[in-house]
Amino acid sequence: MTPAARVQAAIELLDAIVDAAQREGAPADRLIADYFRQRRYAGSKDRRAVRELVYRAIRVCSEVPQSGRAAMGALGVEDEAILQLFDGSNHGPAPIGNGEIFAEPGIAPAWLVEQMAASGIEGEELTALMDRAPLDLRVNALKSDRAEIDLPIEGSHIASFQGLRFPAGTAVEQWPAYRDGMIEVQDLGSQLACQASGTKPGETVIDLCAGAGGKTLGLAAQMRSEGRLIACDIDRRRLSKLGPRAERAGAGLIETLLLNPGKELDMLGDLAGQADCVMVDAPCSGTGTWRRKPEAKWRLTPERLSRFSAAQDNLLDIAAKLTKPGGRIAYVTCSLLDAEGKDRIAAFLRRNPGWNPLEPGLSLGRIHGAGIRLTPYHDGTDGFFIAILGSSC
Known part of the structure; x- marks a missing residue:
């Protein structure tokens, strides 16, 4: 591919990513993989270069751009060599028109920047979210x-x-x-979340939102495959990936359970009051993962944030019913918004006076409300909020 053709490929991918962000479609990494699966002629250097252009353009735009071309143009304002490739050459982008408007530069949509600032994430803390992660x-x-x-x-x-x-x-x-x-x-922050849960051999542990099982495997290793570890999720596709991963890891103690939304407690009824620890790796906005998934800033709306908060409250209440007296809940979100972290734990503790925050016992992180916060800028991790809650009754 010529340099101009790479820019045009990035524009086409950005169009797909913008569309997916607006309708809650597939994530950018999957769209990129699908794009090149249909274009076998593109070599590894071309794929790497196009991918880099795509993510650079996403990082430089604040609001959701009107088009992939507008996003790439915004990157070109920062890197003039890219604008020179809008030359109308074969397989390259058309020349820039008079008065053509590019996307607005910035870290994230204005409303979201305000929410982050209100949660104590601004300045270097905010800009660090646009770095590349190790x-x-x-x-x-x-x-x-x-x-x-x-x-x-x-x-x-x-x-x-x-x-x-x-x-x-x-x-x-x-x-x-x-x-x-x-x-x-596995990101360091995720590893520390597993450590903070304090799971140990012989315990009964429920991973309530296991997904594809990254943290489940970490918990299994801490348990030395001794005890009972139940990995649950409502997403069949994601949960189906855990079985092969567990077999490869030698984590034979893991049981998987596909849950029906709204009927979680019915399906977990035999475990009510039995768990030593319930991991609630709650679905969230992903504002702490922008180093890896910068397009997440375009996928979030105030309405979606409210839905996440309500789901997080529900999951915490389910976890409380599953935990035995003296047991604990490990609440984790890869979000830096207080609406999904500090505020959720404060609301839970108001609803449940028999619960108290416990010390996570980590060498990184800073106290934030009744939990701790990890950030790229201070800790070199993805952004996380972690709270460990203990039952006294």
Whole structure:
């Protein structure tokens, strides 16, 4: 592909990403993968270059742009070499017209920037969310140990029990250790969330929003495959990915349970009051993951934020009914908005006077309300809010 053709490909992808953001469609990484699956002629360098252009353009735009061309033009204002490729050449973008308007530059939509500032995320804290994230691994303690594992590249130790950090883009999926389930890709913040839960061998643990099971596998490793670990979700497609991952990791204790929305307690009835720990890795806005998924800033609306908050309250109430006396809830969101973190825990504690916040026992993070906050700027992690709640009755 010529440089101009790469820019045009990025514009086409941005069109698809903008459309998906407006109708809650597929995420950017899936759209990019599908795009190149249909264009086998594009080599690895072309795919990398186009992907980089797409994410650079997303990061530079504040509001949802009118088109992929408007987004790429906004990037071109910062990088004039890109504007020069709007030359009308074969497979390249058409020349820029008189009075053509590009997308507005900025970190995020204005209403969302205000919400972030009200939650204490502004200045360097906010701009750090537009950086590229490193690649973090968790060494699977069921099969190996961070001090002993032999990898093609030496990673740096990070502040989790089994974490290693590598440069962004390291092709770990091609390593034998990945194929054999000795390592998992997992951000440091997610690893610390598992650690904060305090799960240990022999416990009964419920992962209420397991998704594809990243944290479930981390919990299984902490439990040394001793006890009972039930991974639940309402999304069949995501939950179906956990079985093969668990087998590869040697995590035989994991049970999966597909839940019907609104009937979670009915389906978990035999576990009511039985869990030592319930992990609530709640669905959220993902404002803490913009380093990896910058298009998430375009997918959020005030209405969606309200729906997330209501769902988080519901999940916390379900978790309370599943937890035994003296048990605990680990509440986690990859959001930096108080509406999904500090405020949700404060509301839960008002509704449930028999519960109290517990010390998460982490070496990173700063106290925020009744929990702690991790941020890219201060902690080098994705953005997280983590609260550990203990039942006294």
